Amino acid sequence: MSTEESNNGVIFVKVPEDLPVINEHFKFIERKINISSTVLEKGEILIKNVYLSLDPYMRGRMRVSEKNEKNYINAFSVGKVMEAGGVGVVIASNNDQWKKGDLFSGYIGWEEYTKVSPAAAKNALLYKQALKDALDNDISLSYFLGLLGMPGMTAYVGLFMIGKPKQGETIFISTAAGAVGQVVGQIAKIKGLKVVGSTGDDSKVDYILNELKFDHAFNYKKVDIDQTLKETCPEGIDIYFDNFGGETLDIVLTHLNINARVIACGMISQYNNAKSTSYGIKNLGLIIPRRIIVHGFIVFDHYKEYYESFQKDMVQWLKEGKLKYKEYVVNGIENAPQAFLDMFNGKNFGKLIIKISDL
Amino acid sequence: MSTEESNNGVIFVKVPEDLPVINEHFKFIERKINISSTVLEKGEILIKNVYLSLDPYMRGRMRVSEKNEKNYINAFSVGKVMEAGGVGVVIASNNDQWKKGDLFSGYIGWEEYTKVSPAAAKNALLYKQALKDALDNDISLSYFLGLLGMPGMTAYVGLFMIGKPKQGETIFISTAAGAVGQVVGQIAKIKGLKVVGSTGDDSKVDYILNELKFDHAFNYKKVDIDQTLKETCPEGIDIYFDNFGGETLDIVLTHLNINARVIACGMISQYNNAKSTSYGIKNLGLIIPRRIIVHGFIVFDHYKEYYESFQKDMVQWLKEGKLKYKEYVVNGIENAPQAFLDMFNGKNFGKLIIKISDL
Numbered sequence: 001m002s003t004e005e006s007n008n009g010v011i012f013v014k015v016p017e018d019l020p021v022i023n024e025h026f027k028f029i030e031r032k033i034n035i036s037s038t039v040l041e042k043g044e045i046l047i048k049n050v051y052l053s054l055d056p057y058m059r060g061r062m063r064v065s066e067k068n069e070k071n072y073i074n075a076f077s078v079g080k081v082m083e084a085g086g087v088g089v090v091i092a093s094n095n096d097q098w099k100k101g102d103l104f105s106g107y108i109g110w111e112e113y114t115k116v117s118p119a120a121a122k123n124a125l126l127y128k129q130a131l132k133d134a135l136d137n138d139i140s141l142s143y144f145l146g147l148l149g150m151p152g153m154t155a156y157v158g159l160f161m162i163g164k165p166k167q168g169e170t171i172f173i174s175t176a177a178g179a180v181g182q183v184v185g186q187i188a189k190i191k192g193l194k195v196v197g198s199t200g201d202d203s204k205v206d207y208i209l210n211e212l213k214f215d216h217a218f219n220y221k222k223v224d225i226d227q228t229l230k231e232t233c234p235e236g237i238d239i240y241f242d243n244f245g246g247e248t249l250d251i252v253l254t255h256l257n258i259n260a261r262v263i264a265c266g267m268i269s270q271y272n273n274a275k276s277t278s279y280g281i282k283n284l285g286l287i288i289p290r291r292i293i294v295h296g297f298i299v300f301d302h303y304k305e306y307y308e309s310f311q312k313d314m315v316q317w318l319k320e321g322k323l324k325y326k327e328y329v330v331n332g333i334e335n336a337p338q339a340f341l342d343m344f345n346g347k348n349f350g351k352l353i354i355k356i357s358d359l
Numbered sequence: 360m361s362t363e364e365s366n367n368g369v370i371f372v373k374v375p376e377d378l379p380v381i382n383e384h385f386k387f388i389e390r391k392i393n394i395s396s397t398v399l400e401k402g403e404i405l406i407k408n409v410y411l412s413l414d415p416y417m418r419g420r421m422r423v424s425e426k427n428e429k430n431y432i433n434a435f436s437v438g439k440v441m442e443a444g445g446v447g448v449v450i451a452s453n454n455d456q457w458k459k460g461d462l463f464s465g466y467i468g469w470e471e472y473t474k475v476s477p478a479a480a481k482n483a484l485l486y487k488q489a490l491k492d493a494l495d496n497d498i499s500l501s502y503f504l505g506l507l508g509m510p511g512m513t514a515y516v517g518l519f520m521i522g523k524p525k526q527g528e529t530i531f532i533s534t535a536a537g538a539v540g541q542v543v544g545q546i547a548k549i550k551g552l553k554v555v556g557s558t559g560d561d562s563k564v565d566y567i568l569n570e571l572k573f574d575h576a577f578n579y580k581k582v583d584i585d586q587t588l589k590e591t592c593p594e595g596i597d598i599y600f601d602n603f604g605g606e607t608l609d610i611v612l613t614h615l616n617i618n619a620r621v622i623a624c625g626m627i628s629q630y631n632n633a634k635s636t637s638y639g640i641k642n643l644g645l646i647i648p649r650r651i652i653v654h655g656f657i658v659f660d661h662y663k664e665y666y667e668s669f670q671k672d673m674v675q676w677l678k679e680g681k682l683k684y685k686e687y688v689v690n691g692i693e694n695a696p697q698a699f700l701d702m703f704n705g706k707n708f709g710k711l712i713i714k715i716s717d718l
Binding site: 289 | 419429430431595604608615616617623625626629637638639640641642643644645646647648649650651652653654655656657660
């Protein structure tokens, strides 16, 4: 006899111009799934979703899909469940490499159960053993969406590939208490850099300063950024890990040293601006006399080259107690839309995770 | 018996906020020099100046000099003769490595005669033989201020070091008929790229299209730049050699391909803007999804690594008839200030050279 389970989710409704509005642009819907009667094609697996990762880059997927567009990831499809990175457990499989009970990390939907395609199931094999090891070592599986997942890789690849950090240099990080920023700062400390970070909340300032041991931190909403950088980085800035964009980037440009590197990782301050209200960067011309590199990157390009050393280094540093990682866990898929919007106002303190179910 | 010669020159008077004004910010002055009674300290040489190079970067030297400033070249000194690259002939020497009659290329003043310091005389040794070879081969010595000098090196280093051109790629060049642009385009053609250039004058469009054989060229003042790039580069742009900055850069960003390189060489459109009127770049965020590198550079950093291959390649291509070079020669040091200002309005058609005297 088959039973029905709830399989509630969030679907994409309409492309927003600026800040998305719940129900107008994306909405929570109630659905059912009959697990025992779900048909899996050859290679497919069915995942019971446990954790869902919401990240700023996903705002970029809420766009009009065009042919031949120059982007690294496809737009969300109108009328379909939205996609996200996630962690779950296999509850049914028509794939030789996956069996019921296996831990899974990869793309899932904003929903309770996801049928994963053969191709996605194959990609996810990369993390299978590491998830099992983590479970055995009491490392939270949600870390595979943060410290040990895409945001952690983003920090690692951006810092080493573009930043090329040297002991004694000064790095400035915006959105420094975020999913990526907190990892950047801690790795930079391990490598002997002076680390300065900005964030938009006093409790986050306290965290990166006193828990993560940044050298300086400030609340960009409360201080004169230019003056504060003069005071905290009188020697200038060698590496800027930019998660924020906008006016902060413009001001930081004036504080960069000769041969500085700007790791263009994200520009969360600009993601919800219609084009007409985008901030215009006026100090870009300084990159010429100061020989500065501004380098945009997408972490997905660099897994082959960096994933192994990332995984090794991070687990090692974690074991040595050199890495902390703050998460902001919101319970229930029905709360995902509001949590996503709150992220753009910095309400999440640490990596935003939606907990969908228990393991 | 000693005789006096005229040694007229141009002195720096005051730091300009925007476009410099003759007599207010820099001015022509009449002076005399008594050559036979000029005392040369050990290592100094006296040059009779023949050609003077005026280049857009020199606007950046008309600034307030600050301690520990992050710049590649010092500011002009108020009350002193302004400096520039030049070509001349040694007419007196207290230096074992230089004798009367030797050809010289290096920093001189905006004046008829310049006493060159021991350090500068030593630096200039690099070009001594090449100048002699050029004279023997009927190559104009003024080319050492253009095609075979700093602007040519700028084109070469920027294109190869940052642009990393690959056959079949598309390059777009702004200020394409200028001292640097015309060299970039021709080298890119030699390397099998599709070359598109913009300039601000119809006769320059005609020149780069019909003489230099660019694939496309347009007058940015007369067309819709965005639409024109859509039509001429439907495949997108892989390399942008930016001499112009401002709105053109902002529009070009939207046409760049994934993994494109922006060679940030100059931003002539912005050099005379007070900070309040600088153009704000709104599309910089595109460098993230498209993984674009924007790299500022100063040619003076790269002589050691690139000068030899530059000299060899350029002379070879020149002999093979693969390189043309248009100069815009203004006679008389007294006309240098106006010629400098006219350069920012694009009045010079080709590399701006001041001819001070006959060889």
